[in-house]
Amino acid sequence: MPNADSSNHNTMETANETIKQAPLLEARNLTKVYEDGVKALDNLNIKVMPGEIYAMLGGNGAGKTTTINIFLDFIQPTSGNAFINGIDSNSDPLEAKKNVAFVSENVQLYPNFTALQNIDFFVRLGGKSNYKRSDYENALTRVGLQSEAFDKKLRDFSKGMRQKCGIAIAILKNAPAILLDEPTSGLDPKAGKEFTKLIGELRDEGKAILMSTHDIFRAKEISDHVGILNNGELVAQRTNAELKGVNLEQLYVEYMAGYMEETNQNLVLTNDLN
Amino acid sequence: MFKLIFIKELKEILQSSRFTISFAVCSLLIILSFFMGAQNYLSGKAQYEAAKQENYNQIAANTEWMSVNHSIMLPPQPLMALVTGISNDIGRDIEVRGRGELSAQNTRFNDEPIFAIFRFMDLEFIFGVILSLFAIIFAYDAINGEKVSGTLKLCFSNSVSRASFIAGKLAGSFVGLSIALIIPLLIGCALLPVLGVNLSSDEWLRLGIILISGLAYFGLFLALTIGISAMTNKPSNSFLIGLVVWIFAVLITPRASVLISGRMVEVPNVDEITSEKNRYRFQLFADDRPKMADFSVPEGTEPHLVMQEFSKFMNELSEERARKTEIFEEKINEQYINKKRQQERLALSLSRISPTSVFSLATTELAGTSLGLQNRYMDSAQDYQQVYNDFMTEKTGSGGMTGFRMIIRSSDDSGEEPETIDASELPEFEFQKATLSSAANRSLIDLGLLILFNVVFFGGAFFAFLKYDLR
Numbered sequence: 001m002p003n004a005d006s007s008n009h010n011t012m013e014t015a016n017e018t019i020k021q022a023p024l025l026e027a028r029n030l031t032k033v034y035e036d037g038v039k040a041l042d043n044l045n046i047k048v049m050p051g052e053i054y055a056m057l058g059g060n061g062a063g064k065t066t067t068i069n070i071f072l073d074f075i076q077p078t079s080g081n082a083f084i085n086g087i088d089s090n091s092d093p094l095e096a097k098k099n100v101a102f103v104s105e106n107v108q109l110y111p112n113f114t115a116l117q118n119i120d121f122f123v124r125l126g127g128k129s130n131y132k133r134s135d136y137e138n139a140l141t142r143v144g145l146q147s148e149a150f151d152k153k154l155r156d157f158s159k160g161m162r163q164k165c166g167i168a169i170a171i172l173k174n175a176p177a178i179l180l181d182e183p184t185s186g187l188d189p190k191a192g193k194e195f196t197k198l199i200g201e202l203r204d205e206g207k208a209i210l211m212s213t214h215d216i217f218r219a220k221e222i223s224d225h226v227g228i229l230n231n232g233e234l235v236a237q238r239t240n241a242e243l244k245g246v247n248l249e250q251l252y253v254e255y256m257a258g259y260m261e262e263t264n265q266n267l268v269l270t271n272d273l274n
Numbered sequence: 275m276f277k278l279i280f281i282k283e284l285k286e287i288l289q290s291s292r293f294t295i296s297f298a299v300c301s302l303l304i305i306l307s308f309f310m311g312a313q314n315y316l317s318g319k320a321q322y323e324a325a326k327q328e329n330y331n332q333i334a335a336n337t338e339w340m341s342v343n344h345s346i347m348l349p350p351q352p353l354m355a356l357v358t359g360i361s362n363d364i365g366r367d368i369e370v371r372g373r374g375e376l377s378a379q380n381t382r383f384n385d386e387p388i389f390a391i392f393r394f395m396d397l398e399f400i401f402g403v404i405l406s407l408f409a410i411i412f413a414y415d416a417i418n419g420e421k422v423s424g425t426l427k428l429c430f431s432n433s434v435s436r437a438s439f440i441a442g443k444l445a446g447s448f449v450g451l452s453i454a455l456i457i458p459l460l461i462g463c464a465l466l467p468v469l470g471v472n473l474s475s476d477e478w479l480r481l482g483i484i485l486i487s488g489l490a491y492f493g494l495f496l497a498l499t500i501g502i503s504a505m506t507n508k509p510s511n512s513f514l515i516g517l518v519v520w521i522f523a524v525l526i527t528p529r530a531s532v533l534i535s536g537r538m539v540e541v542p543n544v545d546e547i548t549s550e551k552n553r554y555r556f557q558l559f560a561d562d563r564p565k566m567a568d569f570s571v572p573e574g575t576e577p578h579l580v581m582q583e584f585s586k587f588m589n590e591l592s593e594e595r596a597r598k599t600e601i602f603e604e605k606i607n608e609q610y611i612n613k614k615r616q617q618e619r620l621a622l623s624l625s626r627i628s629p630t631s632v633f634s635l636a637t638t639e640l641a642g643t644s645l646g647l648q649n650r651y652m653d654s655a656q657d658y659q660q661v662y663n664d665f666m667t668e669k670t671g672s673g674g675m676t677g678f679r680m681i682i683r684s685s686d687d688s689g690e691e692p693e694t695i696d697a698s699e700l701p702e703f704e705f706q707k708a709t710l711s712s713a714a715n716r717s718l719i720d721l722g723l724l725i726l727f728n729v730v731f732f733g734g735a736f737f738a739f740l741k742y743d744l745r
Contacts, residue, residue, distance in 0.1 A: 072431050074745045094433045102431030108424035110282075112289040121282050125275075125432045166428075179431070 022086065023047035024099070024177040024208035025054070025071065029080035032066055032232070040066040041232040043080070048208040048225075050176065053199065055219035056212045057252055058229035064212035066232070068181050071210070072102060084177055098127060101175040105182040107166030111155035115140060115165055118154055119172065126173035139168040144194050160191040167198055178202060180211040184218060196222055220248045228252060275438040276445075283446025287412075293454060296408055301458040303400050308462030311355035311396060312469040318350035325367070334697035339669040342695070345369045346658060346703040348378075348651055351642060352471050353480060358396045359634075359643025368655045370703075372663035373596050375551075375603055376655050378648075398637050401488040402630050403524055405455065409495035410516040412451055415509035416443060416500045417739060422509065430744050440739040444500060444732055448493050455492065459485055476710050480640045483714070487640075487724055491633040494727045495520075501735035504742050523628045531624035531631070539617040547610055554602050558595045565591060618645065626720070629727045636720035642708050646716070654706045661701045 025048040032041040041063045048054040056064045069075045071082045073093035082089045089096035109118040119136045140150055143164040154162065163183065170178055180199070184192040192215075200222050203209055213219050219226050220243055228236040228251070236251065287293050325347055333342050345367050354361040365378025417440075420426040429439065463481070466473060473481065499516045506512040569587055571580050625631035638644040708716075 069745055072427075074427070074430070074743075094435060097431065097433045100431070102428065104424055104427060106424060108428070110286055110425060111423075112286055117285070121278070122428065122432070124278050125429060125434060127433060169428075173432075 022049075023083070024050050024085050025179075025210045026083040027067060027070075027080070028083065030067065030070060030077050030082060031079045032063075032070065032075065033078045039232050041070075041077070044229075044232070044234055046210070046227060046234070048177070048210050050208050051203055051206045052224040053203050053209040053211060053222055054225045054227065055223035056210070056227050056229055057214070057216060057219055058212075061231075062229040063232035064229055065181055067229075068102075068179050068210070068212060071100065071179055072097065099175050100177045100179055101126070101170035101173040102179045103163070103166040103170050103181070103183050105185050106159065107162040109154045109162060109165060112153060114151045114153055115145065115157070115161075116150050118165060119169055122169045123172045126169070126175070128172060128174070131172060135172065136168075139172050140165070142171065143168045143198060160187050163187060163191070163195065167195070171202070176206070177208045177210070180209060180213075182212055182214065184213065184215055192218065216249050216252055275434055276442045279434075279439055279442025280446040280449075283443050284450045287447065287450030288453070292412065293450070296412065296451075297454040297457075300405065300408065300454045301461070303395070303404060304397075304455070304458035305462050305465065307395050307397055307400050308356070308465050309469070310394070311352075312466055312471045314394070315350055315352050315355035315471055316469070318355065322347055322350055330697050333700060334694060336695050337693065339666060339695055342666075342700075343369065344662065344700065346655060349705050351477075351707070352466070352473055353477055353484075353641040354643050355471075356396055356481070357398045357484060357637050357641035357643055358394050359398070359638035359641060360645060360647055361643040362394065364648045364651065368651075370655065370659055370662050372659070372666045373600070375607075376652065376659060378651065378655075397484065397488065398634055401491055401637075402633055405488070405492050406495045406524060406630065407520060409451070409492055410499045410513070410520055413447060413496050413499035414503055414513040414516050416447060417503040417742065418506055418512055419503070419509050421507065421742075421744065426744055436740050436742075437736070440504070440736050444497060444735060447500065448496055451492070451496060452489055455489065459488075479710060480642075480713065483717075483721075484637045484640050487633060487636050487721060490724045490728055491629060494629055494724070494731045497728065497731035497735050501731055501738050504735055504738040507743075524630045527628035528625045528631045528634070531627075532621045534624055535617050535621035539613065539620055541613040541617050542610065547606060550606060551599075551603055555595070555599055558598055562591050562595060626723060629724070632720045632723045632727065636717045636724060639717035639720065640713050642713060644716075646708065650706060650708060654704065657706075658701070658703045665699075665701055 025046070027044045027046040030041050030044040031039075033039050040061075044063070044067060046054060046056075046067070056062075056067065058064050066075070067082075070077050071084060071089050073089050073096070076090055084096040085099040087096040087099065109115075110121070113121065116133065116136050119140070120131075123131060123136070137147070137150060141147065145161060145164045145168070149157070149161060154165070157165070167183075183199075184195050187195060196218055199209060199211070203222070203224075211219075211223070220240075224240050226238050226240075226243060226248065227234050238248075238251075325345075329345050329347075333344060336342050347368075348361075348364070348366040351361075362382035365381055367380045368376050368378050370376065415422075417426070420429075430436075463485075498519065499512070502515050502519070503509070503512040506515065566588075569584060571583050575583070622631075622635065626635070635644065639646070642650075
């Protein structure tokens with residue numbers, strides 16, 4: 001007869017495995033064609049598990065932001081689904097968005113509010129109303145904002161300081177999934193490094209993070225998966241293990257070069273026709 | 275969620291420099307308009323009392339009632355100073371004769387013509403023109419400004435429904451900005467008794483409704499602008515559209531409606547009518563000339579009896595002419611008034627497309643300075659004319675004093691000055707103000723339209739946001 005404790009332990013392990021296997025963010029056959037006929041996403045399939053960072057790489061117009069916009073229900077997909085913690089974000093967006101935090105490329109908060117007032121508003125908006133001032137201060141300290149800035153109005157903040165506030169809001173929301181839209185773009189190297197470290201910590205806490213970025217080196221450094229998007233299509237996908245020893249920059253450029261050649265051919269063709 | 279967004283909006287407005295500046299400007303303008311209104315009322319009242327006394331003194335200096343020239347004046351009202359309407363455009367003084375047509379002379383602009391160009395800065399002007407513009411300045415980037423800055427996207431990355439967001443934003447903006455108006459309005463109201471303007475409970479109630487209408491008017495412009503902001507992507511575009519809408523609502527539609535109605539309903543001008551009336555009067559007089567020429571008395575009649583007979587004869591002719599003139603003028607006036615009213619009704623109906631016209635009509639009606647003021651004043655004057663006519667008939671034996679007057683004085687040689695008349699016997703003129711219930715009844719359509727505009731614009735802003743591209 002098996003030991004009761006051992007049985008419980010096994011059951012918990014199985015449950016953890018099941019949880020581990022369920023993606024917190026999933027794009028399933030996601031396609032978006034705009035009214036003017038432009039195909040922004042073409043049958044995109046992505047899964048981000050708990051405790052994973054997925055970096056979407058790609059040039060401008062590759063479909064990275066479109067993917068995030070669909071996850072946040074800012075636009076509707078033409079076909080396919082985007083799931084947050086198993087909830088279709090387009091059919092039940094309010095429920096789905098309870099499970100996700102978002103940090104944009106250029107976090108903008110209310111300029112007439114102080115950092116703490118902004119954090120208080122956005123955290124409450126995210127459904128958390130039981131925090132104290134000290135919790136907000138701890139979160140801001142954790143993201144590296146100096147305490148003198150807590151009660152300063154946002155209009156005086158640099159981009160880096162605003163990004164820190166944005167990530168503090170995401171931390172306090174404590175959602176299982178996080179969407180980051182080019183979060184390190186425009187940050188100085190030090191701020192970028194600090195930001196990357198924080199993302200890593202959040203991953204270690206079990207968050208599923210989907211990040212769009214142009215920063216190949218940072219993507220390789222912290223991501224568990226890297227996907228390269230080209231014209232809305234996922235043209236390459238590698239795990240961190242697969243990337244070991246691979247020159248990601250070269251891989252990326254190869255795919256982008258292929259895209260460029262194709263575009264140049266189209267241009268030549270168009271010029272010939274004209 | 276609604277409460278959270280409402281409080282955020284309120285705090286954001288109250289902490290903005292835009293609010294501080296607007297609050298300062300609104301306070302200055304509103305308090306100044308109350309102060310100027312009170313000063314105007316008090317000086318108007320003093321002027322009215324002085325003119326009344328002067329009229330009394332002139333009458334009291336007469337020795338015969340027959341020689342009396344009596345004028346009545348439109349008494350100033352406190353609300354007329356706060357919402358001037360047409361009160362400065364209509365004649366204030368009417369010379370009352372026992373019979374005949376009355377006409378009001380001497381408008382406020384006769385004394386101060388500069389105001390005819392620049393007009394007065396009353397509450398109607400401040401709400402109608404300035405605060406409606408402030409609403410646009412405040413709200414033109416309410417939605418698209420948040421989109422451009424990125425806060426909208428951050429808000430909606432949370433579990434927030436569009437309905438609660440826009441409802442909270444509309445309510446928060448309205449309450450926040452209303453604070454900038456309510457405080458100076460309350461200070462203005464408190465200033466009135468301090469400055470010596472004592473309003474009756476009826477007048478306080480009217481003022482209260484006027485101020486609520488003002489807030490509703492401000493609210494509809496706010497909602498309209500938020501709606502425009504929720505239909506455009508750039509704040510510069512929504513500001514431009516808001517400004518164009520404002521120009522049409524405030525400046526063009528009210529004037530255009532008068533112009534269009536003038537084209538659609540033709541009304542003979544006053545000169546044509548006066549000329550027609552004069553022709554008729556001359557014709558009647560010409561008809562009477564042979565009768566006058568044929569006047570005779572038996573030979574040997576005493577001279578003073580001849581004069582008496584002649585006076586009686588002329589009076590009879592004059593009375594008959596006056597009666598015929600009255601009938602004719604009544605008929606022609608009625609035609610004119612009917613046409614004029616038809617034209618006015620059309621102009622008012624057309625102008626109600628604009629919320630500014632609706633607001634003006636509602637507030638002037640409540641303040642008693644609408645177009646009806648002139649009619650009420652003339653009606654009161656005509657009622658008084660009847661009383662005056664009866665009084666003069668009792669005093670002189672003849673109330674009708676149109677045309678020429680022949681006064682026969684007899685004197686003795688005693689050298690005593692004849693006694694002056696007792697002017698206090700003259701009946702008092704009482705201006706019939708519109709009662710609160712009748713004013714409220716007449717302004718009901720416009721108050722209803724103000725509410726309707728609010729519902730439409732708040733609803734419009736709400737539904738526009740439901741379809742807004744949040745990216």
